[in-house]
Amino acid sequence: MYSGKNAIVFGGTSGIGLATVELLCRRGARVTVADTKEPAIPSGSSIQWSRCDVRSPRQVEEAVAVATQDIPLDWLVYSAGIQSYGSVVDTSIEEFDLVQEINVRGAFLAARSSIPKMRNGGAIVLVSSVQALACQNGVAAYATSKGALETLTRAMAVDHAREKIRVNAVLPGTVDTPMVRSSADQFRGEDSLEQVLEQWGASHPLGRIAQPGEVANVVAFLLSDEASFLTGASYRVDGGLLAQLPVRL
Numbered sequence: 027m028y029s030g031k032n033a034i035v036f037g038g039t040s041g042i043g044l045a046t047v048e049l050l051c052r053r054g055a056r057v058t059v060a061d062t063k064e065p066a067i068p069s070g071s072s073i074q075w076s077r078c079d080v081r082s083p084r085q086v087e088e089a090v091a092v093a094t095q096d097i098p099l100d101w102l103v104y105s106a107g108i109q110s111y112g113s114v115v116d117t118s119i120e121e122f123d124l125v126q127e128i129n130v131r132g133a134f135l136a137a138r139s140s141i142p143k144m145r146n147g148g149a150i151v152l153v154s155s156v157q158a159l160a161c162q163n164g165v166a167a168y169a170t171s172k173g174a175l176e177t178l179t180r181a182m183a184v185d186h187a188r189e190k191i192r193v194n195a196v197l198p199g200t201v202d203t204p205m206v207r208s209s210a211d212q213f214r215g216e217d218s219l220e221q222v223l224e225q226w227g228a229s230h231p232l233g234r235i236a237q238p239g240e241v242a243n244v245v246a247f248l249l250s251d252e253a254s255f256l257t258g259a260s261y262r263v264d265g266g267l268l269a270q271l272p273v274r275l
Contacts, residue, residue, distance in 0.1 A: 027250050029054030034093040036080055036136050037106030039063045041203030042153055045238035046103055046245050047073060053246070055101070058093035060086070060136075080106045080132030090139040099143040101249045104133040105153040109205050110167040111212075122167045129171035130178070137182060147190030149249045152179050153241075154195045156264045172197075176260055183258030192257035194248045199264030200226045200235040231266030 033050055037043040038059035047057050047065070051072050059065050060078035067073050076089035093099055107129045110121055133152055140150070157165055158172035175195060183193040200206060202223065210222040217225075227234040241263045247253055248261070262268055 027053075027252070028246070031055040031100045031249075032058075032093065032097050033101035033103065033249070034058045034060055034090060034099060034136075034140060035103040035105060036060045036078065036086075036089075036132065037104070037153075039065045041105070041205060042198065042201060042238045042241045042245070043103070043105030045242035046105065049239065049242045049246050050101075050249075056097075058089065060089035060093075061106070080135065081127050083135050086132070086135040087139045090136075090143060094143045098145040099140055100146070100148045102136060102140040102144075102148070102150045103153070103245060103249070104136050104151070106132050107153065107171075107205075109209055111164050111209075112166060113164055114166045116164070117167050122170075125167040125171050126174070129168070130174045133175060133178060137178075141182075141186060141189070141191060144189070144191050148192075149253070150182065150191065150193040151245050151248050152193070152195045153245070154179070154197045154260065156197045156199050156262060156268055158197060158260075159262075160268055179260065180258045187257060192248075192253070194253070194256055194258070195260040196241060196244050196248070197260050197262045197264065198236060198241045199230055199262075199267040201241055202235050202237055206235070227265075229267065230264065231270055234265070236263065236265060 033055050035047050038047040039061040050057050056072045059075045064075050076092040078085045078089040110125045152175050154175040155172040157169045158176045161169045179193050179195040210219050214222045244263050
């Protein structure tokens with residue numbers, strides 16, 4: 027199911043992307059990590075790295091070329107992204123554009139280069155966020171980008187179904203990633219970072235934040251043949267966050 031598959035993961039050196047890379051490799055896939063940072067690659071690993079700034083069409087194309095230099099591409103995971111805080115009034119035009127460029131345009135570039143290499147069909151998973159569906163305050167640029175990924179998922183699923191290419195998205199809640207820890211540190215005030223993460227976790231019905239591997243498990247499932255009739259859909263991995271109302275009895 028995974029053995030012999032050829033995948034490329036954009037943003038694969040930390041958080042959900044790294045957990046996905048590690049899981050796919052453990053299950054026998056060959057993975058190209060496309061990122062600005064070089065991953066720690068163990069000896070004899072089936073991981074290779076291509077330096078890639080997702081804002082650069084040339085570097086995205088080069089990363090896909092590295093991944094497909096001897097075999098077609100089976101899977102694409104787009105996990106690159108940045109967080110931004112502010113309302114439309116507080117957010118500068120430059121910051122808004124940067125968030126869209128990395129979170130959305132990068133996904134477009136990755137798919138644009140990857141889909142022609144999926145000569146035997148394939149699967150794509152975009153890492154979105156629950157903030158595509160429901161927003162906290164002060165995340166105008168970020169939520170906009172994640173909503174756009176939702177629409178891009180559906181558009182590509184419809185456009186490429188006849189090529190036997192499936193496209194789905196995952197929508198995580200709060201996940202213990204470097205990006206989330208950076209945000210927690212930014213807003214922790216007098217609390218410790220761990221206290222903030224506990225508080226954020228308490229807002230989820232399961233009472234905690236997720237670990238990256240828990241999201242990676244869903245990504246791997248959506249890539250696999252077990253999900254062969256799933257396309258154009260979004261899957262919340264949010265510990266029940268969006269299932270609840272704020273009213274407490």
